Amino acid sequence: DTAVSQTPKYLVTQMGNDKSIKCEQNLGHDTMYWYKQDSKKFLKIMFSYNNKELIINETVPNRFSPKSPDKAHLNLHINSLELGDSAVYFCASSQSPAGTNEKLFFGSGTQLSVL
């Protein structure tokens, strides 16, 4: 079983559309994250949830809204998609926040292409 799974793997859509990416972890971890990796491979934290509560929300446009129905799931909804949103989005999880010496487990990524 995949520890951190995200769907879909590829997402191609038009500008202005709304889309969602789903993430699930079966590791029993308390903390989940969304990262965005741009074309230059720079990985930037977007959101961090601990036990379904948002603990970090970096400077991300409010078109991006994370939702955590339970601590095993963290979904990402994006409204009014723009060309600049094209990137690879990674979900990750850790037992507790990374600052407490915990390592992250990553999903395989969702390649989002906005046309």
Added chain:
Amino acid sequence: SQQGEEDPQALSIQEGENATMNCSYKTSINNLQWYRQNSGRGLVHLILIRSNEREKHSGRLRVTLDTSKKSSSLLITASRAADTASYFCATPLRGNTPLVFGKGTRLSVIA
């Protein structure tokens, strides 16, 4: 904000040689982590070194940490073609915050 910065940006070596990558960071940390990313895949955790540790080994990997210089290095010994990947260092920016990643070093190991 960016915390870690890897050096070099790209490295190409022959199979069997050693590969050394460096990471510099800006603020005080309680741990530093190294991750590997194969093309088209997610990141995989390699090793975590705590701020009170100076060196750590895992198989062919050796990580050092110099908190006075705010730098770390990752050494891969006897490299293999399968080691071809991007390598990232990451630290928590402060307290219990998520990991902040550098831009990575692209390693190519030529058979």
